[in-house]
Amino acid sequence: xxxxxxxxxxxxxxxxxxxxxxxxxxxxxxxxxxxxxxxxxxxxxxxxxxxxxxxxxxxxxxxxxxxxxxxxxxxxxxxxxxxxxxxxxxxxxxxxxxxxxxxxxxxxxxxxxxxxxxxxxxxxxxxxxxxxxxxxxxxxxxxxxxxxxxxxxxxxxxxxxxxxxxxxxxxxxxxxxxxxxxxxxxxxxxxxxxxxxxxxxxxxxxxxxxxxxxxxxxxxxxxxx
DNA sequence: AAACAACGCAACCGCGCATCT
DNA sequence: CAGATGCGCGGTTGCGTTGTT
Numbered sequence: 001x002x003x004x005x006x007x008x009x010x011x012x013x014x015x016x017x018x019x020x021x022x023x024x025x026x027x028x029x030x031x032x033x034x035x036x037x038x039x040x041x042x043x044x045x046x047x048x049x050x051x052x053x054x055x056x057x058x059x060x061x062x063x064x065x066x067x068x069x070x071x072x073x074x075x076x077x078x079x080x081x082x083x084x085x086x087x088x089x090x091x092x093x094x095x096x097x098x099x100x101x102x103x104x105x106x107x108x109x110x111x112x113x114x115x116x117x118x119x120x121x122x123x124x125x126x127x128x129x130x131x132x133x134x135x136x137x138x139x140x141x142x143x144x145x146x147x148x149x150x151x152x153x154x155x156x157x158x159x160x161x162x163x164x165x166x167x168x169x170x171x172x173x174x175x176x177x178x179x180x181x182x183x184x185x186x187x188x189x190x191x192x193x194x195x196x197x198x199x200x201x202x203x204x205x206x207x208x209x210x211x212x213x214x215x216x217x218x219x220x221x222x223x224x225x
Numbered sequence: 226a227a228a229c230a231a232c233g234c235a236a237c238c239g240c241g242c243a244t245c246t
Numbered sequence: 247c248a249g250a251t252g253c254g255c256g257g258t259t260g261c262g263t264t265g266t267t
Contacts (some may be wrong), residue, residue, distance in 0.1 A: 038252060108233055
């Protein structure tokens with residue numbers, strides 16, 4: 001079954017949005033609200049495909065967007081969430097109000113990825129980087145002892161007490177329980193009920209009843225930071 | 226000042242999923 | 247139940263900007 005194109009490409013503009021197009025889109029959404037992206041371009045008098053309009057609105061025109069630099073705290077949150085969720089940019093964005101998935105994805109690829117690599121951390125697995133087995137003749141034990149010595153030499157000043165190893169541990173094993181699993185919603189956990197624990201049983205962190213889970217709805221269990 | 230490289234970000238593309246008919 | 251439709255997501259591309267030689 002072939003899939004019909006999302007819009008008639010012959011009569012749509014592509015590429016950068018003009019000021020006029022932005023204004024039309026904003027005016028239309030202010031008047032009619034979001035939704036029905038497929039029919040929106042025609043109704044708003046735009047020669048764009050619906051997907052393009054949606055993307056422009058979500059990533060650039062939305063009034064609640066927080067533009068500007070990411071803070072160190074933002075970086076930490078993103079790294080921690082990525083270590084658990086992987087490239088689920090929309091979920092990560094959900095924890096950073098005012099940020100979009102696209103923005104976080106770009107930020108990850110341009111800044112954080114490099115930052116982790118420079119710290120000797122694999123940005124995909126969040127584990128310390130290792131040379132490939134084929135280019136290594138030393139045993140792992142020998143190498144790690146050697147690494148340790150080199151780290152000691154490299155970090156032999158008082159201002160940076162933590163060795164690279166410590167730093168790796170810190171990044172790889174932040175204060176997160178990574179053993180995520182599927183389970184019943186917390187309301188249906190009798191043992192925990194007895195103990196007065198509720199909260200996010202997907203990550204099994206046993207949040208005290210009454211305290212906020214990481215997501216507003218019980219269906220959206222996620223990571224506690 | 227010009228040429229080139231590297232970087233950063235906006236936008237596009239294709240796919241998967243949910244819902245509708 | 248199968249096909250059609252629409253939306254949302256992640257990966258990728260293209261282009262403008264900035265830095266370097």
